[in-house]
Amino acid sequence: MARRRGRSCRRLVAARIIGGPLAPNIRGWAYFTPAAGGSWVSVRVSGLPEYMPATNSRPPIGPHGLHIHLYGTCAVGNPADPFLAAGEHWNPDNQLHGNHAGDLPVLFSNDGVAKMRVFTNRFRPNQVVGKSIIIHMYPDDYRTQPTGASGPRLACGVIKNYRICGNRISPKPPTSCC
Numbered sequence: 001m002a003r004r005r006g007r008s009c010r011r012l013v014a015a016r017i018i019g020g021p022l023a024p025n026i027r028g029w030a031y032f033t034p035a036a037g038g039s040w041v042s043v044r045v046s047g048l049p050e051y052m053p054a055t056n057s058r059p060p061i062g063p064h065g066l067h068i069h070l071y072g073t074c075a076v077g078n079p080a081d082p083f084l085a086a087g088e089h090w091n092p093d094n095q096l097h098g099n100h101a102g103d104l105p106v107l108f109s110n111d112g113v114a115k116m117r118v119f120t121n122r123f124r125p126n127q128v129v130g131k132s133i134i135i136h137m138y139p140d141d142y143r144t145q146p147t148g149a150s151g152p153r154l155a156c157g158v159i160k161n162y163r164i165c166g167n168r169i170s171p172k173p174p175t176s177c178c
């Protein structure tokens with residue numbers, strides 16, 4: 001652990017998640033930490049929409065599809081169909097959806113709050129820096145190709161290197177501290 005100005009600092013791969021025009025109250029973080037043989041992915045968000053059962057014309061709202069997408073941009077683009085600039089699911093080894101490296105379990109809302117920690121052996125934290133994480137409106141069915149039929153994109157975060165010094169998290173690259 002490196003020390004600078006008397007504080008201990010460490011590097012953290014993370015994404016600050018912010019809701020787009022379809023769910024502007026969403027706020028949260030995703031953290032990607034090393035694990036034996038892969039990564040822990042920890043997601044904490046608030047402001048998710050209320051669960052609504054499926055109707056004849058649309059799937060249920062929630063639990064929410066969650067994926068790592070290819071490009072590290074959260075440009076909103078079309079407000080009615082936002083965050084398309086993040087591209088498709090991150091799928092470096094050309095798998096079917098359900099087995100994309102960027103596929104993750106759905107997020108369950110608890111009065112708008114979701115907290116989930118999941119292990120994946122599909123990547124190390126460094127490998128997802130520069131990509132994005134997206135929360136969708138509908139559940140992932142893990143079979144519809146290539147999207148899982150998760151529907152519109154509610155929230156987005158670009159996965160970056162952050163540093164934590166004491167309790168502070170700042171978006172400076174790790175070369176400046178650790």
Ligand SMILES: [Cu+2]
Nearest residue numbers: 066067134136
């Ligand atoms: Cu997605």
